[in-house]
Amino acid sequence: MTDLPLDLDAVRAFVRIAELGSFTRAAEAMGTTQAAVSLKLKRLEARFGCRLIDRTPRYVQLSAQGAAFLEHARELLAVHDRALAVFAGARQRLTIGISDHVAGPELPALIARMNVQDPHLLIEIRIGSSGDLLQSFDRRELDSVIVRFEVGRSDGEILTEEKFGWFAAPGWQHRAGEPLPVATMAEPCGVRAMAGRLLDAAGVPWTEIFVGGGVSAVAAAVMAGIGVAALAPRMLSFGAVDVGPRLGLPDLPRLPVLLHSRVRDGRPRDALTALSAAFRSAVRG
Numbered sequence: 581m582t583d584l585p586l587d588l589d590a591v592r593a594f595v596r597i598a599e600l601g602s603f604t605r606a607a608e609a610m611g612t613t614q615a616a617v618s619l620k621l622k623r624l625e626a627r628f629g630c631r632l633i634d635r636t637p638r639y640v641q642l643s644a645q646g647a648a649f650l651e652h653a654r655e656l657l658a659v660h661d662r663a664l665a666v667f668a669g670a671r672q673r674l675t676i677g678i679s680d681h682v683a684g685p686e687l688p689a690l691i692a693r694m695n696v697q698d699p700h701l702l703i704e705i706r707i708g709s710s711g712d713l714l715q716s717f718d719r720r721e722l723d724s725v726i727v728r729f730e731v732g733r734s735d736g737e738i739l740t741e742e743k744f745g746w747f748a749a750p751g752w753q754h755r756a757g758e759p760l761p762v763a764t765m766a767e768p769c770g771v772r773a774m775a776g777r778l779l780d781a782a783g784v785p786w787t788e789i790f791v792g793g794g795v796s797a798v799a800a801a802v803m804a805g806i807g808v809a810a811l812a813p814r815m816l817s818f819g820a821v822d823v824g825p826r827l828g829l830p831d832l833p834r835l836p837v838l839l840h841s842r843v844r845d846g847r848p849r850d851a852l853t854a855l856s857a858a859f860r861s862a863v864r865g
Contacts (some may be wrong), residue, residue: 590621592610593617594632603618604612606857609857611850615702625742631645642729654696661700663716672701673703674852675704675706676705676833676855677705677706677707678713679707680707681728681769682726682727682837684862685815686814687705689856689862690858691705694855698850709765709770710727710770711768723841723842724839726856728760737839737841739837740836741834741836743813745811745813745819745822746822747810747823748807750820750821752808753806755794759786759787760779760784760786760807761806761808762779762788762793762810763792764788764810765791765793765794768835774810774835775810776834778830781830795811798811810832812835814863837863839856
């Protein structure tokens, strides 16, 4: 059996399961079904005569043999991709816009995941507001955008929905009788507009205490203790507190994240599928 070549699709499925910790997410990244991914892994394990992945209803993790094989599997796929690149000609380019409210601290890991998917694809990523990025997409300046929901648009594929809260630094206290100090993004920003509408509708007096040019700046202002902000939990440092329930602030809805793309096939679509799956994984924690 040792002289039989390995099934590269099965090896790729194994690597995706190991990286994403989920058969479902691996299937999303590969653009196939969970059953197909499970079958590929089963064939690979049969080829080696050992279990590579330990799977229970609660977790998915590498076996000792799987951990030993993982780096070799990655090297095998990399060599295969480099061999194909000899005949690929000019690099293909994929231009992606990602909303600042979506990108988050996971962006380096997401870029790395796309590079692993296709090291020879030229990836261009722009960060901006959802509204600005959608305008660029409509002008065909971007191949794809991952953005928050924008009022007035009904197109796009929902990747996931993300919880938001009113976050403040540990120990921050609202001074009684004063308007709620709010840190926001600079206009245009759909989350900023939504937060203001909800506070006004709930009759909560508020004032802008800080305006940031990006989510990282707003998160820094929150952790500096100058006020509260409507943000997703993953955008903030560990220890940030959702003070909404304590202060009686209006509930923030789960906000959808949408993919708008005109990329339909080929290597760019494969990389985009991998990015979408990795992003879903990041949001789900």
